[in-house]
Amino acid sequence: MLIGVIADDFTGASDIANTLAKGVPGQGGLVAMQYMGVPEGAAGPEVEAGVISLKSRSVPADDAVASSLAALHWLKAQGCRQIVFKYCSTFDSMPAGNIGPVAEALADALDVKGVVACPAFPVMRRTVYQGHLFVGDKLLNESGMQNHPLTPMTDADVRRWLRLQTESDVGHVPAPVVGEGAEAIDAAIRACADRGETLVIVDAVTDEDLVRIGQACADAPLLTGGSGIALGLAGNFIAKGLATGDRNRFEGVAGTEAILAGSCSGRTRSQVDTHARKHPTMAVAVEDVMDGRTSSDDLVAFIEANHGEAPLVYSSAAPEDVTAAQTRYGAEAVSDRLEGLFAETVKRLVDGSVSRVVVAGGETSGAVAQALDLGGLKIGPEISPGVPVLFSDKRGVALALKSGNFGGEDFFDQALDALAGEGAVHE
Known part of the structure; x- marks a missing residue:
């Protein structure tokens, strides 16, 4: 190395x-x-x-x-x-x-x-x-x-x-x-x-x-x-002749898909709005999660009911709504509960049939990756500046995990195509 x-x-x-x-x-x-x-x-x-x-x-x-x-x-x-x-x-x-x-x-x-x-x-x-x-x-x-x-x-x-x-x-x-x-x-x-x-x-x-x-x-x-x-x-x-200039090869992964957005950045909220015009989406209210009215059962059921249609679950909210929720429940409690919810949801989906996963939000992505026990991840082609395809041999799953402010308006569709080995992927 x-x-x-x-x-x-x-x-x-x-x-x-x-x-x-x-x-x-x-x-x-x-x-x-x-x-x-x-x-x-x-x-x-x-x-x-x-x-x-x-x-x-x-x-x-x-x-x-x-x-x-x-x-x-x-x-x-x-x-x-x-x-x-x-x-x-x-x-x-x-x-x-x-x-x-x-x-x-x-x-x-x-x-x-x-x-x-x-x-x-x-x-x-x-x-x-x-x-x-x-x-x-x-x-x-x-x-x-x-x-x-x-x-x-x-x-x-x-x-x-x-x-x-x-x-x-x-x-x-x-x-x-x-x-x-x-x-x-x-x-x-x-x-x-x-x-x-x-x-x-x-x-x-x-x-x-x-x-x-x-x-x-x-x-x-x-x-x-x-x-x-x-x-x-x-x-x-x-x-210096110490490296070959090669990179990992990626052929694409077939199978069902899931998209989860936990970032509250303006870019992610705009991406959610764009995706919602053509695909099924489910908004997750912080109050419903904190008060126990929404669980991973609801998220899993929604995604499984919409396989093949690029279903998206999101908790992204405007800054004033985030501040209100943090004031009521505590910032750390809100963050921990939402990250845990998304992590549990993705683990259940990947343990089932989902093999392509897109996640928006740095903290959310980290929680998801920890829950999945992915092992070493190979770095595939670039989807969008700063966001590559990731592939886990251990789990047989391809992922796109992005920071909140990264990606274009149609990032979610672009990412799913890239994970399947299709579409205009930047090299």
Whole structure:
């Protein structure tokens, strides 16, 4: 194994595994495998990039650090030459959150300073300029992320936000330096390390910036960022003759289907509305779940009654409705109950006849993946930027697990086609 990734949630892990698997056009990517938690045994000899997905984004910082260090230990035992700590490209983290503590703990374990921190993902319109994170033309704290139910982002200055979570100063490499190329970036990062700055925010507004950053970090023991930080990494190993430029093959999976949406993002709610125009949908009210009026029996019955019609079950709601439910029942209680409901539903469906599963929402996807006991997941073709086909040999099921804000309006139909090996799938 050449590259090891520690991701703080499941869909983020799929996102960066996809980036490593497809690589840069004309170069090829790596044979990538995604794992739910730290595996008990060794990785297969064919795996060039191993991605461990943790559910560590919203847990206490000490727990996030401990699980991340356990993942690091396993990845190093597989021979990894480079480690990437992957977090969301919207830097989901409270002022007392986990990104800083985990990044510093990994840096200390590897005895490195001047570690790149770059959440940019330009293809999804997330860019870093002057140390500030933008979503499209809006600062992060004006993009809707300030209303996130678990990790509201109220400051777009990533340096300032990260400094609240770390022990050492946070460095910065500005956009003009990035534009000068890999050598200039490398020199700037080394200067930050010499000043004792453990983490360094590096500006990136284009994919070309991310490739240059990757080239500058060809020999770096550790990087951190969104999935975009991996854009140039596969090519480094291919250029050295250490990787073949191949990727996993995927032929498609036949069989029945189920779609579940637990994200409350504006993009997912729009996708639900689009899907509902042509397919059967079932809305799940939080109050009915919390008061015991809706159970997995109801969800399973609905999906089984509509096999072949791309049935969708969703709990997505507007921010004001989410806030009202959290106020009444408690944010953690609502999250746990809904995730548990969807996880139990999917497990029952896959134990039955369902072999194609689409899930929207990072926390929901993680809960579903844990419940299914999928083993290692092969990374197939890209469905939409940041969302690959995932295939479990252990369960014989193909999945598309997406973060709330990813995918186009017709994502659910597109994903089901891709899982069947059909449709316009991006390579």
